[in-house]
Amino acid sequence: MNLALRDIRHKLGRFLLTCLGLSLLLGTALSMIGIYHGLVEDALTLVRAPGADVWVVESGTRGPFAESSRIPGDTREAIARLQGVTEAGSVTYQSIETEQRGVKLRFYVVGYEPGRPGGPDRLAAGRPSGRSHYEAIADVRSGLALDERVTLGRRAFTVVGLTDGQVSSGGDPVVYLTLLDSQELQFEQAPPAARRELARGAAPAGTDTVNAVLARVAPGVAADSVAESARRWKHLSAMTQAGQEEILTESVVERARKQIGLFTAILLVVSTVVISLILYTMTMDKIREIATLKLIGAPDRTIIGLILQQALAMGIAGFAFGAGLILAVKDYFPRRVVLHPEDGLMLGAAVIVVCVLASGLGVRLALKVEPAKALGG
Amino acid sequence: MDTPISGTPLVRLRTISKHFGEGDSRVDALVDVGIEVHPGQVVGLLGPSGSGKTTLLNVVGCIQEPSAGWMELDGDVVYDGRWLRSDLRRLRLEKIGFIFQFHNLLPFLDATENVAVALTLAGLDTAEAKSRAVELLEYLEVGHRRNAFPAVLSGGEAQRVAIARALANRPRIILADEPTAALDSQRAAIVMDLLRKVATEQRAAILAVTHDEKIFDRFDRIFHLRDGRLDDQT
Numbered sequence: 001m002n003l004a005l006r007d008i009r010h011k012l013g014r015f016l017l018t019c020l021g022l023s024l025l026l027g028t029a030l031s032m033i034g035i036y037h038g039l040v041e042d043a044l045t046l047v048r049a050p051g052a053d054v055w056v057v058e059s060g061t062r063g064p065f066a067e068s069s070r071i072p073g074d075t076r077e078a079i080a081r082l083q084g085v086t087e088a089g090s091v092t093y094q095s096i097e098t099e100q101r102g103v104k105l106r107f108y109v110v111g112y113e114p115g116r117p118g119g120p121d122r123l124a125a126g127r128p129s130g131r132s133h134y135e136a137i138a139d140v141r142s143g144l145a146l147d148e149r150v151t152l153g154r155r156a157f158t159v160v161g162l163t164d165g166q167v168s169s170g171g172d173p174v175v176y177l178t179l180l181d182s183q184e185l186q187f188e189q190a191p192p193a194a195r196r197e198l199a200r201g202a203a204p205a206g207t208d209t210v211n212a213v214l215a216r217v218a219p220g221v222a223a224d225s226v227a228e229s230a231r232r233w234k235h236l237s238a239m240t241q242a243g244q245e246e247i248l249t250e251s252v253v254e255r256a257r258k259q260i261g262l263f264t265a266i267l268l269v270v271s272t273v274v275i276s277l278i279l280y281t282m283t284m285d286k287i288r289e290i291a292t293l294k295l296i297g298a299p300d301r302t303i304i305g306l307i308l309q310q311a312l313a314m315g316i317a318g319f320a321f322g323a324g325l326i327l328a329v330k331d332y333f334p335r336r337v338v339l340h341p342e343d344g345l346m347l348g349a350a351v352i353v354v355c356v357l358a359s360g361l362g363v364r365l366a367l368k369v370e371p372a373k374a375l376g377g
Numbered sequence: 378m379d380t381p382i383s384g385t386p387l388v389r390l391r392t393i394s395k396h397f398g399e400g401d402s403r404v405d406a407l408v409d410v411g412i413e414v415h416p417g418q419v420v421g422l423l424g425p426s427g428s429g430k431t432t433l434l435n436v437v438g439c440i441q442e443p444s445a446g447w448m449e450l451d452g453d454v455v456y457d458g459r460w461l462r463s464d465l466r467r468l469r470l471e472k473i474g475f476i477f478q479f480h481n482l483l484p485f486l487d488a489t490e491n492v493a494v495a496l497t498l499a500g501l502d503t504a505e506a507k508s509r510a511v512e513l514l515e516y517l518e519v520g521h522r523r524n525a526f527p528a529v530l531s532g533g534e535a536q537r538v539a540i541a542r543a544l545a546n547r548p549r550i551i552l553a554d555e556p557t558a559a560l561d562s563q564r565a566a567i568v569m570d571l572l573r574k575v576a577t578e579q580r581a582a583i584l585a586v587t588h589d590e591k592i593f594d595r596f597d598r599i600f601h602l603r604d605g606r607l608d609d610q611t
Contacts, residue, residue: 001494001503010485292481296495297470372440374481375431375554
């Protein structure tokens with residue numbers, strides 16, 4: 001006869017409410033882990049999309065994501081001629097804010113040369129850019145629809161294609177424009193500023209600047225050697241794809257990772273304290289029953305089993321509710337939540353450990369209960 | 378009511394003392410108490426509050442260790458200046474049944490399970506324990522409430538279920554703490570009749586603490602305690 005289950009069944013409403021509260025806590029912990037993975041995945045998606053082997057950026061920078069990088073637009077031709085490089089493409093990256101249908105939207109604009117590395121790897125809907133101007137490919141998270149017109153800077157663009165899951169490390173949906181459009185957007189001066197520059201005799205500011213050049217190398221060619229060759233130009237710096245990914249995960253999202261990791265740890269500690277208090281209260285409520293059980297001869301293992309099984313039932317049910325809840329709502333989070341099965345298993349195992357530890361307080365109390373408490377009024 | 382004394386006493390206490398604290402704060406709860414309860418006897422323990430009745434019940438129930446003296450339960454010497462058995466819970470499970478003032482049924486178990494739990498603790502499997510529990514409930518004329526939870530049982534029904542639990546492992550000694558205090562006189566009489574029936578049919582010794590004057594005439598013997606000492610016996 002399982003006393004723990006009988007007790008749970010007897011106070012099912014209270015047990016379920018407790019589990020619900022716990023599930024929200026554990027669900028929050030799980031979502032934190034998912035947000036962290038989402039953060040890393042978002043950051044890497046943008047870096048991996050072009051399928052580049054080598055990133056060439058401004059000398060002395062770790063751009064274009066970690067730091068600002070500006071290199072001349074003709075760098076691409078020089079890189080393309082390096083031995084082992086099969087193709088190269090110029091790219092620009094910038095954040096931009098606009099208003100669409102009365103709502104402020106924030107995008108991460110990627111400028112690329114159609115047909116060269118740097119553009120979206122695959123489309124979820126629509127077609128690639130077929131013209132050199134005023135066409136955009138937006139991520140579905142931007143809320144833009146095919147054929148919708150969106151104003152970026154001083155020009156309007158038509159959405160001709162949609163990607164899925166392309167966001168920046170900051171969570172902004174990506175909008176791809178042609179390199180020429182993006183250069184104008186990023187480097188062209190506003191007319192009053194341009195007029196002022198002309199008035200003071202300065203040369204007109206050019207826009208043929210890019211943030212990076214991406215290169216693909218031939219099979220069998222080491223990306224490191226190409227990066228080494230590119231670095232011989234004193235104004236350039238170069239890194240491999242692996243190096244760029246490392247910069248993003250260990251530099252750009254590192255602080256966020258630590259923050260989320262710490263927050264998750266705090267949530268687990270809070271869960272332990274909450275479970276301990278719940279179990280302590282549940283045990284306090286059962287002092288007389290425990291004393292009666294001891295009086296009629298129940299061994300300590302029966303009493304410990306009663307508390308431990310309830311702790312585990314509460315933890316497992318709370319975790320299951322929490323995981324189910326997060327899986328059901330994760331797509332409604334403003335940032336991507338990526339949950340791996342191993343995260344669930346790890347947190348589940350942590351919850352079991354937490355439950356066993358937390359039940360210690362209740363078990364200690366139960367073992368100290370004197371059977372004599374069952375006697376008397 | 379007199380039951381002829383026969384056989385070896387099931388409860389035998391000699392010069393049992395129990396004190397709490399030391400020095401100025403020392404309280405003598407029991408002083409040189411000696412009693413015997415024989416099979417088939419229903420014995421009452423009377424006395425004002427603080428006279429040591431519950432302490433004596435705790436000592437006989439092996440819940441509290443005496444400070445001095447000698448005690449034999451069902452033919453086994455269990456205390457002689459120190460506990461002679463380490464498994465006191467097992468001893469209680471096998472030899473002693475407890476009946477409480479407020480029945481102390483486990484609220485999350487139904488009547489059958491409340492009785493069966495004592496049997497499963499003794500090692501019976503659940504099905505067998507439930508079957509025996511139902512038999513006991515029928516014996517105590519509360520079988521029709523076998524599936525009811527304590528919260529919906531009347532005081533008398535709950536006390537009969539509690540008696541069934543106390544009898545589950547066929548103990549030779551039954552200790553009752555104010556078994557009729559929460560019952561009206563009619564139900565108190567029914568409970569006392571049941572205890573009498575158990576004592577007679579199972580040759581058990583019943584020791585009951587009570588303040589309830591309406592059941593004084595149901596005991597074979599009554600011990601009076603005052604300030605931890607046996608005052609007299611009637």
